[in-house]
Amino acid sequence: xxxxxxxxxxxxxxxxxxxxxxxxxFNDLLYQAxxxxxxxxxxxQVQVSTLLSIKTGACPEDCGxxxxxxxxxxxxxxxxxLDLDEVIEKATQARNKGASRFCMGAAWRNPTDKNLDKVIDxxxxxxxxxxxxxVTLGMLTPAQSQRLKAAGLDYYNHNLDTSPEYYxxxxxxxxxxxxxxxxxxxxxxxxxVCSGGIVGMGEKREDRVSLLQQLANLPQHPQSVPINMLVQxxxxxxxxxxxxxxxxxxxxxxxxxxxxxxxxxxxxAGRAEMNDETQALCFLAGANSIFYGEKLLTxxxxxxxxxxxxxxxxxxxxxxNTQFHTRNNHHCCxxxxxxxxxx
Ligand code: SAM
Ligand code: DTB
Ligand code: SF4
Numbered sequence: 265x266x267x268x269x270x271x272x273x274x275x276x277x278x279x280x281x282x283x284x285x286x287x288x289x290f291n292d293l294l295y296q297a298x299x300x301x302x303x304x305x306x307x308x309q310v311q312v313s314t315l316l317s318i319k320t321g322a323c324p325e326d327c328g329x330x331x332x333x334x335x336x337x338x339x340x341x342x343x344x345x346l347d348l349d350e351v352i353e354k355a356t357q358a359r360n361k362g363a364s365r366f367c368m369g370a371a372w373r374n375p376t377d378k379n380l381d382k383v384i385d386x387x388x389x390x391x392x393x394x395x396x397x398x399v400t401l402g403m404l405t406p407a408q409s410q411r412l413k414a415a416g417l418d419y420y421n422h423n424l425d426t427s428p429e430y431y432x433x434x435x436x437x438x439x440x441x442x443x444x445x446x447x448x449x450x451x452x453x454x455x456x457v458c459s460g461g462i463v464g465m466g467e468k469r470e471d472r473v474s475l476l477q478q479l480a481n482l483p484q485h486p487q488s489v490p491i492n493m494l495v496q497x498x499x500x501x502x503x504x505x506x507x508x509x510x511x512x513x514x515x516x517x518x519x520x521x522x523x524x525x526x527x528x529x530x531x532x533a534g535r536a537e538m539n540d541e542t543q544a545l546c547f548l549a550g551a552n553s554i555f556y557g558e559k560l561l562t563x564x565x566x567x568x569x570x571x572x573x574x575x576x577x578x579x580x581x582x583x584x585n586t587q588f589h590t591r592n593n594h595h596c597c598x599x600x601x602x603x604x605x606x607x
Contacts, residue, residue, distance in 0.1 A: 277480045277523055282473045285519045290511065294549055297518035300525045301550040309581050310547065311528055312556040313365040313398065314358035318386065319345045319379075320562060323371035325402075327425075328434045328501040329462060329494055331562045332371040338499035340562060345370070348385055355390045358557060361568060362582060366390050367398040367421060369561050373438065374403040384415040391416050398458060398488075403438065403446045409453035419488060420450040421458040427474030430467045434502075451484060460490035460530065463516055464508035472516050480523035488553065489520055489527045493534025495563045510542040514549050521550025528553040536564045540574050547578065 285293065301307055321342035323332045331338040355366045368386060375383065380401075387397045398419035399412070412420065424447075425431070428440045451457055459482075461475045479489060493513055496503050513534075520529045530553035531546045538546075555565055575582070 273485055273524070273526060275481050275483065275485070277477055279470075279473055279477055282477055282480075282519060282523065283470075285522055286469060286473060286515055290515070293515060293518045294545070297521040297550045298548055300522055301552070304526050305552055306581075308579055309552065310575070311365070311553040312363050312582050313367050313530075313553065314361070314363035314557040315367045315369060315555050315560050315565075316346075316351065316354050316358075317343070317371070317559075317561040318351060318368045318383070319343065319370035319372065321371055324373050325437045326435060329465060329497070331497040331500060333500070336497075336500045338497045345379065345382060348382075348389060351386045352389050352393070355393050355395055359393055359395050361557065363395065363556055364582070365396040365398055365419070366393075367400065367419075367555075369400045369421075370402070372402040374405075375401045375408065377408070380408055380411060384411065387412070387415045387417050400458075403442055404449050406449045406452065409449040409455060413453040413455050417455055419456045419458045421488075421490070422446050422450065423460050423462070423490065423492075424475060424478055425461045426465060426467055427471035428478065429474055430465075430471040434465060447482065447486075451482075456487040457482075457484070458488035458490065459486040460488075460492065460520075460532065462492040462494050462533070463513060464494035464505065464534070465502055466505045469512070472512075472519075476516070476519055476523055479520070485524040485527050487527060488530060489524055490530040490532040490553075491517055491520055491551075492532040493538070495533050495536075495560070497563065510538065511545075514542065514545045517546045517551050518549035530554060533560055533563070535566050540577070543574065544578055547580065 321332045321340045322334050325333055326335040327333055331340050358366050383399060383401065390397050396418045398421055399417060400421035422443060424443055426434055431440050447457055447459055459479060463472055479486060494502060517529060529551050531543065531551040532555055535543060556568065556571055557565060558567060559565055
């Protein structure tokens, strides 16, 4: 049995084993996921990240789900790379609202070295504000990954998106292997990996099995695993795709939790169209991270007041950034209440 380098983390999951988890009675699956979750995490604590699109639209890639692809017809205000001041302002707002991580996304196939200089300035500035940093900039070379590590970057997000089998139906301009190569470059540079995928793109359950197998069998489990429900954007090829049943989404979260017990599993895009009950089941299934703030990159996320109220109803605390709470002498975990919107 192949073990990951931390404790007893397996990286040799077979499709048959993963299918068997998906096929468990729902209550048995959730019980198993919640039991594993409690071995490694506080079950009532959720990590919150805020997203900012630092360069929007006109992307040369043809991802079938994406509002930002130049190949698609989504209505979108294109924007050049934001100025440093604007990024600092947004990051400060995010920190004051209680985010512990700030994720900056750019609609690039890959960054040029000149653009990377500018992103590095942003990373340094956001860290000074007291936030963990994450960027998602497309494909990276080993040298670019090392530069980001030297700048102090905490996480790099690069998703596998779907199974290797379904991939060509969704994207043709960049290969699955390209994605695995970028993840290797990031991992070998010593940056924490954030990698997950999207469900609800018309894939079969076997594709969800295969995507999770790819993620769980990487040489090391990604530290963060975002599970996105497709946000259907008018003008993209995937607009109008049959929607995934919410309980199948919950199952996907539960299986991710069981396969990757020490990773933060993020209930990511798609929350704006999910009711509170589905989200509560996702937390029960082991999701312990969300995107927080009114916008994802280009689409809507739930209102922060709504999220705070939901957390309060569920008795969920949010994990604060160590760097921030040390400097400001805060407690490690903050209970979210209307009076304390540190959510
Ligand atoms: N351009 C970079 C890249 O793709 O590598 C970074 C930004 S890209 C928008 C980051 C991720 O967001 C994608 O890999 C995809 O998994 C997710 N995403 C994009 N559009 C989405 C949508 N409409 N619904 C759900 N997830 C989406
Ligand atoms: C991830 O897995 N989901 C985020 C983040 N990583 C960069 C992006 C979601 C984008 C949803 C569509 C949009 O807002 O454009
Ligand atoms: Fe470009 Fe990223 Fe959107 Fe694909 S997902 S079109 S690479 S911005």
